[in-house]
Amino acid sequence: MIPAPFQYHKPASVAEAAELLKKHGSDAKILAGGHSLIPLMKLRLAQPEVIIDIGSIESMSYVQERDGGTAVGGTTHYVDIANSSIVPTALSEAAAQVADVQVRNRGTIGGSLAHSDPAADLPAALIALKGQIITSSTGEHRTIESNEFFQDLFTTSLREDEIISEIFIPSESSGTGSAYVKFANKASHYAIVGVAASVTIAGGKCTEASIGVTGAGPAAYQASASVSDLIGSNLDNADVEKASSKAGEGVEFNDDVHASGEYRAHLVTVFTERAIKLASSRAG
Amino acid sequence: MGQTVTVPITLTVNGKQHSAEVEPRLLLAQFLRENLSMTGTHIGCDTTSCGACTVIIDGGSAKSCTILAVQANGSEITTVEGLADGDNLHPIQEGFWEKHGLQCGFCTPGMMMSSVALLNENPNPTEDEIRHGLAGNVCRCTGYHNIVLAVQYAADKMKS
Ligand SMILES: Cc1cc2nc3c(=O)[nH]c(=O)nc-3n(C[C@H](O)[C@H](O)[C@H](O)COP(=O)(O)OP(=O)(O)OC[C@H]3O[C@@H](n4cnc5c(N)ncnc54)[C@H](O)[C@@H]3O)c2cc1C
Ligand code: FES
Ligand code: FES
Numbered sequence: 001m002i003p004a005p006f007q008y009h010k011p012a013s014v015a016e017a018a019e020l021l022k023k024h025g026s027d028a029k030i031l032a033g034g035h036s037l038i039p040l041m042k043l044r045l046a047q048p049e050v051i052i053d054i055g056s057i058e059s060m061s062y063v064q065e066r067d068g069g070t071a072v073g074g075t076t077h078y079v080d081i082a083n084s085s086i087v088p089t090a091l092s093e094a095a096a097q098v099a100d101v102q103v104r105n106r107g108t109i110g111g112s113l114a115h116s117d118p119a120a121d122l123p124a125a126l127i128a129l130k131g132q133i134i135t136s137s138t139g140e141h142r143t144i145e146s147n148e149f150f151q152d153l154f155t156t157s158l159r160e161d162e163i164i165s166e167i168f169i170p171s172e173s174s175g176t177g178s179a180y181v182k183f184a185n186k187a188s189h190y191a192i193v194g195v196a197a198s199v200t201i202a203g204g205k206c207t208e209a210s211i212g213v214t215g216a217g218p219a220a221y222q223a224s225a226s227v228s229d230l231i232g233s234n235l236d237n238a239d240v241e242k243a244s245s246k247a248g249e250g251v252e253f254n255d256d257v258h259a260s261g262e263y264r265a266h267l268v269t270v271f272t273e274r275a276i277k278l279a280s281s282r283a284g
Numbered sequence: 285m286g287q288t289v290t291v292p293i294t295l296t297v298n299g300k301q302h303s304a305e306v307e308p309r310l311l312l313a314q315f316l317r318e319n320l321s322m323t324g325t326h327i328g329c330d331t332t333s334c335g336a337c338t339v340i341i342d343g344g345s346a347k348s349c350t351i352l353a354v355q356a357n358g359s360e361i362t363t364v365e366g367l368a369d370g371d372n373l374h375p376i377q378e379g380f381w382e383k384h385g386l387q388c389g390f391c392t393p394g395m396m397m398s399s400v401a402l403l404n405e406n407p408n409p410t411e412d413e414i415r416h417g418l419a420g421n422v423c424r425c426t427g428y429h430n431i432v433l434a435v436q437y438a439a440d441k442m443k444s
Contacts, residue, residue: 001330007290008308008354031355039332041309053310055355077346101398101419102335105344106351180441187333189419 003041010053016073017054018138020119022161024050030163031055032075032111035103035181055108060102060165063087069170074163076192081109088169090178090196097182099189110164113149116156116219118254119190123150123220124195126181127212128196131169132146135162146212150219173208176200179284181274182215183267185258191215191268192259195223195247197275199230201284208232211275216251216268226272240276247272293357296361297322298334298366306353312414313337316363324364328422331442335421338394341365347420364393367400375441376400376434376443387436397420397434409435 009016021028029048031037032055040046054060060075063084070087081087082096082104098104098112098121100236111132112122126133128147133144135158142162149156159163182194193215200208209230213221229243248268253261290305297320303317314324316339327349328336328372340362345409351375367374376396388393395418402409402417409417415428423431 002311002314003309005288005307005309007289008352010354010357031352032350034355035332035350035370036309039354042311042330042350050346053355056358101333101401102338103349105341105346181354202375273391 001042001169003045004044006048007050008053009050013057014136014163014259015138016061017052017057017163018136018161020052021149021163022138024052026160028052030114033077033107034097035107036111036115036117041262046193049246054163059204060110063259065169069168072109072167072169074165074167075108078107078112078193085197088129088178088198089170089260090128090180090198090279091122091131091169093123093195094180094194097121097180097189097194101190109167113167114156114158114164116150116154117217118153118191118220119185119192120220121182121191123192124170124191124194124212124214125196126167126191127179127220128178128198128210129169129172129212130198130210131167133158133164134166134168134220135159136165137161137163141165148223150221152257153218155219156229167223172198173200175202175284176208176277179278179282180269183189183271183279188277193264195271195275196270197272197279199235199276199279199283201235201280204234206233206280207237209276211272213245213247213268213272216253216264218247218252218254221251223249223272225249230276233279235276240273240280244269244273244276291357293352294356295356296360298362299405301401308354309354311349312339312351312353312356312361313348316348316361322363322365326390326393328394333422334391334394335392335398336391337383338397340397340401340420343401343404344406344422345398360364362397362400363394367396374400375438376403378441379434379437383430383433383437385431391421391423391425393442395423397433399438402435403439407439407442410438411436
């Protein structure tokens with residue numbers, strides 16, 4: 001299948017891309033790795049009139065240590081995040097489990113977050129790590145907390161004129177471990193359910209925790225009830241089981257050909273437990 | 285929309301430079317097959333799932349059915365046609381031959397390109413690493429077992 005015709009722009013910088021996006025408004029679509037957008041265009045489910053290709057803006061692809069955390073450029077490929085030794089484990093582990101080698105060589109972190117597929121891996125990791133999404137529009141930057149970014153099915157708080165230029169992940173407190181585990185669709189490897197956890201242990205007790213869940217509902221979310229249960233606990237089996245049983249609280253579960261809502265609810269509990277245990281084993 | 289505006293591109297394919305004026309919507313797989321008549325790169329699906337279209341772009345394997353030719357402007361590409369050296373088969377081609385790594389052969393070009401990308405990065409892959417390295421390629425015929433043997437054959441051959 002061949003996409004419908006479109007006008008093609010290849011800006012040399014984020015600023016130039018933002019200008020083009022402002023000029024063309026809702027007729028335009030940003031193209032990064034193209035591994036969500038091009039399949040949609042081939043099936044003609046998307047027919048943008050203007051494509052703004054940011055995929056080869058070199059200054060947008062990096063993983064860097066910064067004051068207080070790690071910065072990842074908006075078009076950094078999964079493969080470079082998976083191989084990075086400086087991003088927290090939950091993020092590199094999530095990137096390493098996206099799809100297959102070919103997709104990981106092309107797909108980008110910004111594209112994954114902006115697309116907000118309910119089965120995407122990176123949103124869960126970003127929520128667990130309390131990452132921030134930094135956007136650029138003409139003459140302006142905005143910082144959005146990951147907790148507020150993923151709003152609904154394929155819906156984020158990104159404005160039409162904004163480009164994700166960077167992702168910032170705050171440094172982990174000492175004694176923190178993180179992990180991402182998923183139950184993958186065997187064909188596409190999309191997450192039927194995926195859970196990222198970050199756990200901080202001090203003096204034998206859990207002092208901080210954060211849990212991102214993907215695949216379960218319309219968009220990735222923070223499992224707040226589980227987190228409240230974990231903090232202050234000793235993280236023994238009973239604590240973890242009880243906290244995990246609350247990870248699907250209030251969620252309207254996806255129910256489709258891959259898994260029923262009831263099955264997803266079960267998976268959320270099981271995979272939250274595994275993520276917490278793996279993160280805890282790396283903490284302290 | 286209206287009239288079609290073409291874009292100039294220059295790609296290096298199997299060591300040789302090619303320049304063309306293309307429609308932005310032209311997929312790299314089509315460019316290789318139709319503009320360059322290199323039909324070894326196959327198209328097996330509409331959903332970026334099968335990997336039959338896999339080529340190596342600037343060192344990394346990629347599904348050419350989901351890349352616009354204009355996105356690949358300036359890149360170095362290796363296709364299955366670039367593997368053999370004259371009449372001498374590449375070790376991965378020899379491996380598929382020796383180990384019966386194919387039946388109908390439709391998936392084979394993509395399988396070989398993914399295998400070559402894997403071996404370039406990891407010359408000594410374990411069986412598990414080979415299977416994960418080929419997770420983006422689907423074969424409807426052989427059941428994968430002999431494909432893994434073919435990659436192991438190539439790994440051994442490339443070492444010696
Ligand atoms: C076979 C297959 C299997 C897959 N399996 C998985 C999987 O297991 N897990 C998973 O998480 N994903 C999976 N994906 C999706 C893949 O990860 C995509 O690469 C990703 O969802 C989109 O990233 P991209 O860079 O390719 O974005 P594109 O396709 O280029 O863009 C996607 C959307 O985001 C917008 N956009 C892109 N970049 C930006 C930016 N910087 N700022 C603002 N908007 C932007 C675009 O306008 C578009 O609307 C799979 C895809 C395929 C084809
Ligand atoms: S043709 Fe099937 S993945 Fe490209
Ligand atoms: S040999 Fe027939 S599809 Fe693989």
